[in-house]
Amino acid sequence: xxxxxxxxxxxxxxxxxxxxxxxxxxxxxxxxxxxxxxxxxxxxxxxxxxxxxxxxxxxxxxxxxxxxxxxxxxxxxxxxxxxxxxxxxxxx
Numbered sequence: 789x790x791x792x793x794x795x796x797x798x799x800x801x802x803x804x805x806x807x808x809x810x811x812x813x814x815x816x817x818x819x820x821x822x823x824x825x826x827x828x829x830x831x832x833x834x835x836x837x838x839x840x841x842x843x844x845x846x847x848x849x850x851x852x853x854x855x856x857x858x859x860x861x862x863x864x865x866x867x868x869x870x871x872x873x874x875x876x877x878x879x880x
Contacts, residue, residue: 804831804841813848821856825849 809828816824825848832845 804835804845806841806844809841809845809848813852816852816855818855818859821852825852825856828852 809831812824812828812831828845828849832839832842835842835845837843
């Protein structure tokens, strides 16, 4: 589904939950991070700033933006000799 999720719930006025946002963002890859980020932004746009799902969604938007920008990393930064994947690393 492009740029929208669960139209049936939104039309009935169901509350947006943190779990719904987790479902969208949990397995994001660099390749799809921007598309998922846009879906989350549309989903949380009508929520007030103090809403828990809105705050979580904003944090996920920041994480997805960074994922799209920096790509995946092999291992953790603490492991020497494990650079980012060249096909996904964007020079800064």
